[in-house]
Amino acid sequence: MEAVYNLLIGLQTALSPFNLAVLVAGLFVGTFVGVLPGLGGANGVAILIPVTFRLPPTSAVILLAAIYWGALFGGVITSVLFNIPGEPWSVATCFDGYPMAKKGKACEALTTAFCSHFFGAMVATLILTFAAPIVAEFTLMFGPPETFAVMMLTFSAFVALGGKSAVKTVVATLLGFIMAAVGIDIVTGRLRLTFGSTELMGGFSFIVAVIGLFGLGEVFMTVEEGLKLEGVSVRMGVRTIFQTMAQLPRFWRTYIRGALIGCWMGIKPGGATPASFMSYGFAKQFARNPEEFGKGTMEGVVAPEVAAHAAGVSATLPMITLGFPGSPTMAVILGGLMMWGLQPGPMLFKENPEFVWGLIGSIWVANAIGVVMVLSFVPFFASILRAPFSILMPSIVFVCAIGAYAVNNRMIDIWYMILFGFVGMAFKKLDYPIAPMVLALVLGDMAESAMRQSLVMSQGSPLIFFNRPIAGIVNGLAVLFFFWPLVTALRDRIRKKLRAPVKA
Amino acid sequence: MKKQQRPNLRQWVLLIAMAVGVTGLWGGIAAAAWQPTKSVEFVVPAGTGGGADIMARFIFPLVEKHKLSPQPLIVVNRSGGAGAEGFMHVKEKKGDPHVITLTLDNLFTTPLATGVPFNWKDLTPVGRLALDWFVLWVNAESPYKTAKEYFDAVKREPSKFKMGGTGTAQEDQIITIQMEQAFGLKFIYVPFKGGGDVAVSLVGKHTDSTVNNPSEAVGHWKAGRLRPLAVVDRERIPLPEWNKIPTMKEATGFDMGYTMLRGIFMPPGVSKEVDLFRKGTETPEWKKYLADNALKPAFLAGSDYPKWLEEKEALTKDLMKKGGLVK
Amino acid sequence: MRKADAICALIVLAIGILVLYEAARLGIFGWSTSGPEPGMYIFLLGMGVTVGSLVVLGQVFVRSRKGEPDKPFIRLGGLKPVLYVSVPAAAMVLLTEFVGLYIAAGLYLAVYMRWIGKHKWITVAAVSILLPLVSYFIFDRIFLIPLPKGRFEDLLTF
Numbered sequence: 007m008e009a010v011y012n013l014l015i016g017l018q019t020a021l022s023p024f025n026l027a028v029l030v031a032g033l034f035v036g037t038f039v040g041v042l043p044g045l046g047g048a049n050g051v052a053i054l055i056p057v058t059f060r061l062p063p064t065s066a067v068i069l070l071a072a073i074y075w076g077a078l079f080g081g082v083i084t085s086v087l088f089n090i091p092g093e094p095w096s097v098a099t100c101f102d103g104y105p106m107a108k109k110g111k112a113c114e115a116l117t118t119a120f121c122s123h124f125f126g127a128m129v130a131t132l133i134l135t136f137a138a139p140i141v142a143e144f145t146l147m148f149g150p151p152e153t154f155a156v157m158m159l160t161f162s163a164f165v166a167l168g169g170k171s172a173v174k175t176v177v178a179t180l181l182g183f184i185m186a187a188v189g190i191d192i193v194t195g196r197l198r199l200t201f202g203s204t205e206l207m208g209g210f211s212f213i214v215a216v217i218g219l220f221g222l223g224e225v226f227m228t229v230e231e232g233l234k235l236e237g238v239s240v241r242m243g244v245r246t247i248f249q250t251m252a253q254l255p256r257f258w259r260t261y262i263r264g265a266l267i268g269c270w271m272g273i274k275p276g277g278a279t280p281a282s283f284m285s286y287g288f289a290k291q292f293a294r295n296p297e298e299f300g301k302g303t304m305e306g307v308v309a310p311e312v313a314a315h316a317a318g319v320s321a322t323l324p325m326i327t328l329g330f331p332g333s334p335t336m337a338v339i340l341g342g343l344m345m346w347g348l349q350p351g352p353m354l355f356k357e358n359p360e361f362v363w364g365l366i367g368s369i370w371v372a373n374a375i376g377v378v379m380v381l382s383f384v385p386f387f388a389s390i391l392r393a394p395f396s397i398l399m400p401s402i403v404f405v406c407a408i409g410a411y412a413v414n415n416r417m418i419d420i421w422y423m424i425l426f427g428f429v430g431m432a433f434k435k436l437d438y439p440i441a442p443m444v445l446a447l448v449l450g451d452m453a454e455s456a457m458r459q460s461l462v463m464s465q466g467s468p469l470i471f472f473n474r475p476i477a478g479i480v481n482g483l484a485v486l487f488f489f490w491p492l493v494t495a496l497r498d499r500i501r502k503k504l505r506a507p508v509k510a
Numbered sequence: 511m512k513k514q515q516r517p518n519l520r521q522w523v524l525l526i527a528m529a530v531g532v533t534g535l536w537g538g539i540a541a542a543a544w545q546p547t548k549s550v551e552f553v554v555p556a557g558t559g560g561g562a563d564i565m566a567r568f569i570f571p572l573v574e575k576h577k578l579s580p581q582p583l584i585v586v587n588r589s590g591g592a593g594a595e596g597f598m599h600v601k602e603k604k605g606d607p608h609v610i611t612l613t614l615d616n617l618f619t620t621p622l623a624t625g626v627p628f629n630w631k632d633l634t635p636v637g638r639l640a641l642d643w644f645v646l647w648v649n650a651e652s653p654y655k656t657a658k659e660y661f662d663a664v665k666r667e668p669s670k671f672k673m674g675g676t677g678t679a680q681e682d683q684i685i686t687i688q689m690e691q692a693f694g695l696k697f698i699y700v701p702f703k704g705g706g707d708v709a710v711s712l713v714g715k716h717t718d719s720t721v722n723n724p725s726e727a728v729g730h731w732k733a734g735r736l737r738p739l740a741v742v743d744r745e746r747i748p749l750p751e752w753n754k755i756p757t758m759k760e761a762t763g764f765d766m767g768y769t770m771l772r773g774i775f776m777p778p779g780v781s782k783e784v785d786l787f788r789k790g791t792e793t794p795e796w797k798k799y800l801a802d803n804a805l806k807p808a809f810l811a812g813s814d815y816p817k818w819l820e821e822k823e824a825l826t827k828d829l830m831k832k833g834g835l836v837k
Numbered sequence: 838m839r840k841a842d843a844i845c846a847l848i849v850l851a852i853g854i855l856v857l858y859e860a861a862r863l864g865i866f867g868w869s870t871s872g873p874e875p876g877m878y879i880f881l882l883g884m885g886v887t888v889g890s891l892v893v894l895g896q897v898f899v900r901s902r903k904g905e906p907d908k909p910f911i912r913l914g915g916l917k918p919v920l921y922v923s924v925p926a927a928a929m930v931l932l933t934e935f936v937g938l939y940i941a942a943g944l945y946l947a948v949y950m951r952w953i954g955k956h957k958w959i960t961v962a963a964v965s966i967l968l969p970l971v972s973y974f975i976f977d978r979i980f981l982i983p984l985p986k987g988r989f990e991d992l993l994t995f
Contacts, residue, residue: 184883424927466872
């Protein structure tokens with residue numbers, strides 16, 4: 007097969023001693039920027055662009071890509087340790103990762119996350135290697151109606167994220183949609199919900215809201231519960247890592263489901279964040295022990311991590327095959343590509359194959375080295391939790407403030423963060439679920455644009471969501487999953503009835 | 511948040527700054543070259559991946575490679591309100607030489623369409639980097655070989671053909687309306703968030719045509735997925751391959767021209783003597799970049815630039831009024 | 838808890854009404870060739886939130902009529918530590934507007950560690966000076982993300 011041959015050449019390129027050294031350096035920088043909220047892969051790449059002029063283009067792109075892979079690994083660490091998601095796609099990892107860390111199982115949570123990450127990335131890389139052109143065609147089938155259908159499917163995962171009170175779940179979700187609607191109306195081009203304020207024109211940033219609601223909200227909750235001013239005792243060590251790894255194959259269903267969701271969503275149209283939520287929601291819906299989710303179950307860490315990183319890797323595919331960046335980091339890399347005189351887009355595969363295959367080869371090598379590297383850091387990261395709470399707590403607040411500011415370089419965002427901190431605490435106490443709210447915030451804008459664009463296309467007819475094959479099927483699935491709890495309840499009742507006579 | 515009403519301190523500082531400025535003028539040092547003392551915020555009033563963003567992200571490594579600035583340019587996207595957020599931000603940074611913005615035509619269209627209190631005269635015009643052409647594209651598998659054939663088909667079935675474009679009441683829709691009025695057509699205009707999405711939607715046959723900029727569609731054209739029908743300008747694009755595309759007049763008999771600004775602005779009250787961009791446009795990398803993306807090399811600075819902007823603004827306003835796009 | 842629930846619902850109600858008001862400005866009813874009017878989407882959101890908050894208010898009312906036992910919103914003795922964290926945090930942000938994030942954070946760290954954590958002065962000084970300094974080098978110098986410096990910006994840029 008041609009792909010195998012090309013891949014071998016790519017691997018050979020990536021494994022040359024010089025490129026290997028470049029790759030490890032990139033992974034280090036990437037993990038570092040990924041760990042710090044407010045710094046992301048984009049910053050790491052931007053800072054090293056000048057260095058890349060002294061490297062041959064293939065080494066240069068390996069360096070930049072390695073930063074990207076490293077940053078993907080790093081994003082999860084703060085979610086697990088402090089409930090502060092370093093990147094938007096790590097939000098769902100907080101749901102169970104942080105409760106695990108709170109129970110003193112930070113080491114297990116991190117190991118689970120990294121291994122799941124590795125698995126997701128590898129599945130996506132396989133697809134990237136052997137099916138890139140086919141997948142690119144698949145991507146093209148997704149227009150606005152299909153995008154909307156996928157959003158609906160993601161929303162059906164809401165059902166699993168709901169709180170105790172149905173009304174409050176609805177209210178929290180709608181508040182998320184309202185926040186997402188602030189800004190400009192794409193169809194009419196008019197400003198809405200800005201009330202004449204420049205600050206509101208930019209809308210509410212997802213990551214700022216999440217740092218406030220989760221990170222700061224958690225700090226407030228913890229002090230209110232009267233946690234002692236000392237660190238959590240953490241079980242750690244190499245043995246813990248291996249013991250955890252041995253438990254992972256049990257979740258093979260979640261692994262496969264998550265990887266598939268991730269690959270699909272990463273390519274088109276949602277991206278890593280919806281993928282992680284969708285995977286988490288479905289894992290909970292289909293789990294035997296759904297009540298354990300949110301309290302620190304390993305499966306709740308596996309699901310979002312697998313999907314997010316499968317999506318993160320497969321997001322490179324649109325850039326290589328179609329020439330548009332799937333993420334800000336990719337946008338920066340794109341600028342670099344053009345600086346080296348490469349034209350991103352469908353011709354890259356044909357005109358610069360050595361470059362593309364070098365990049366794909368580097369994904370294989372980078373993830374293999376990366377997982378070993380971050381796993382060896384696990385005890386170190388986990389030991390941070392041993393620091394006295396009275397030092398850790400104000401440091402967390404400081405880091406949160408940096409993270410909130412750096413998203414858009416706006417002072418107002420730090421204020422929003424404090425505000426969201428209080429909202430997060432109040433909502434948690436009053437049983438308003440936060441998860442559907444942030445999911446609505448991140449998807450609301452995308453879902454609404456897709457819906458309105460579709461209606462413009464069909465001249466106002468809602469039939470467009472059902473008479474196109476993919477849109478129809480996905481919408482049908484969404485409805486099915488939305489009523490899944492009802493279906494299972496019904497099934498259980500029928501079973502009971504069937505058994506009842508036997509018992510009687 | 512009422513942040514607009516800052517104490518008078520700022521006004522005082524401004525007064526002093528102005529006094530110093532006037533004194534400086536007498537001393538003949540007002541035209542002192544731009545010397546940033548800290549990293550420069552390079553504001554892109556658009557999202558990541560669009561034309562303005564990609565150009566800014568290209569300029570960043572260019573500046574680094576040729577040491578064009580003593581301090582790095584940091585690209586910051588402020589895309590809220592179709593760019594209004596970015597413009598207002600730069601406007602508020604009065605007298606700060608560490609803020610630069612790279613704008614497209616949304617400099618004119620956004621305030622007109624949204625009523626945001628902003629006009630380009632609120633900023634310091636530094637230079638025009640290039641102009642962007644518009645090309646009428648259809649899917650390569652569609653039966654239309656010329657613009658005339660396509661327009662005839664659209665005319666036969668009004669409100670059936672979908673024109674994809676970036677945003678609402680922005681340049682793509684202005685051109686669409688111009689075409690509709692000139693040829694008596696009716697398109698369904700479908701707004702997307704960025705030029706890349708627009709091109710992909712055409713390749714995927716979710717729309718029937720686009721007026722994408724060359725850079726947004728060139729890859730798909732080379733891959734044989736899209737077909738250019740006409741350039742929306744009075745002259746052909748003087749680049750190999752591109753020069754085979756006829757102008758609107760050649761293709762349809764109707765003279766039509768629209769090019770888009772890619773201009774540099776700074777906050778009000780700073781010196782516009784920034785030689786960084788002039789030097790940048792003379793580098794071989796820049797020239798290759800323009801050729802690769804089929805951008806019109808049209809560097810313009812000094813007093814001619816505001817004059818050109820004035821004309822461009824009047825033209826845009828006129829077209830938007832005719833199209834019923836002014837709020 | 839009930840009082841807090843009611844207050845929260847009232848705030849949500851206010852947001853809902855604000856959204857409805859904005860929807861009315863944009864035009865709500867009608868379904869044209871470009872789909873619904875621009876205000877319809879946010880009208881539906883505003884309506885949902887308004888109705889939802891009223892239902893929550895109703896539930897609170899019913900529960901208090903029934904005389905169900907109520908839990909306090911803030912655990913007894915829990916208020917003080919929350920204030921100890923939140924008030925200095927808000928003060929830090931306010932201070933940031935004037936002296937910048939680094940100095941504000943240094944002071945915040947010092948105050949919290951000394952008065953709440955009762956750490957030794959040497960630890961306090963080390964953390965509250967080193968952490969902002971390290972952050973300064975990471976963000977402002979290496980990654981070129983200028984964090985806010987407040988009014989004294991020019992004095993601090995070196």
